[in-house]
Amino acid sequence: MSTPAFRRIVRRETHSPRTVAMFIAVILLILALVYVGVEIVLYLLAQPALLLGPGAALGWIVGLPTAQPAGLVILGGVVLAVLGLVFLVLGLGPGRLPKHEMSGDRRAVVVDNGVIASSLAQRISEETGIQRDDITVGVSHRTVDVTVRSGFGDPHEKEPIARVVDAELERYALIPSVTSRVRVTSPPERDQDR
Numbered sequence: 001m002s003t004p005a006f007r008r009i010v011r012r013e014t015h016s017p018r019t020v021a022m023f024i025a026v027i028l029l030i031l032a033l034v035y036v037g038v039e040i041v042l043y044l045l046a047q048p049a050l051l052l053g054p055g056a057a058l059g060w061i062v063g064l065p066t067a068q069p070a071g072l073v074i075l076g077g078v079v080l081a082v083l084g085l086v087f088l089v090l091g092l093g094p095g096r097l098p099k100h101e102m103s104g105d106r107r108a109v110v111v112d113n114g115v116i117a118s119s120l121a122q123r124i125s126e127e128t129g130i131q132r133d134d135i136t137v138g139v140s141h142r143t144v145d146v147t148v149r150s151g152f153g154d155p156h157e158k159e160p161i162a163r164v165v166d167a168e169l170e171r172y173a174l175i176p177s178v179t180s181r182v183r184v185t186s187p188p189e190r191d192q193d194r
Contacts, residue, residue, distance in 0.1 A: 127160075
C-alpha cells in the first residue's frame, strides 16, 4: 500500500534538492543585473563607465557579425551554450541521492547504497564461503557490480555467486529495480624473476 504521503517521503529522501545550484544561479543573475544597473546609472549621470557603457556595449553587440576575430565570437557562443546546458541539466535533472527504496506494504523504507553493498557482500560470503575481504560490491542507481577475487589455487565459479546475488536482490525488492553483474577475477601473476 503506497500512499501519497509515503511516496512524498521516499522522494524527499532519495532525491537531492537543487538549492545550491539555484542559489548560485540567482546570485550570478543578481550580480549581472546590478552591474548593468550601475553602468546605466553612470551613463545617465554622464560619468565614465566602470567597464563598458551601455552605448559602447550596444555598438559592440551590433558589430559582432562583422568583427575580425570570428573565432572569439564563436568561442563566446560556445561558452554561453555550455553554461546554459549546465543550468538546464541542473534544473531539470532529478538529483538522485545514493539510496534505494525497499518495497513493502504499509511502510516506507529507504536504504543507502553502501548498506545494500555491505549486506550483499556479507550474504555472498556466508553462502559461498568466500572471504569477505575478497568480495567487492558496488551499487549504483540501476546496477549492482560484484567482483570476487580468487586466491591462488582457490578458483571461484561465477554461477553460484550470481544465483546468491540475484536471490538476495529479489528479497530486497529495490525500487528502482537493479540488474546485477558478477565478475570473478583471477589472482595476479607472481613475478618470475624473484
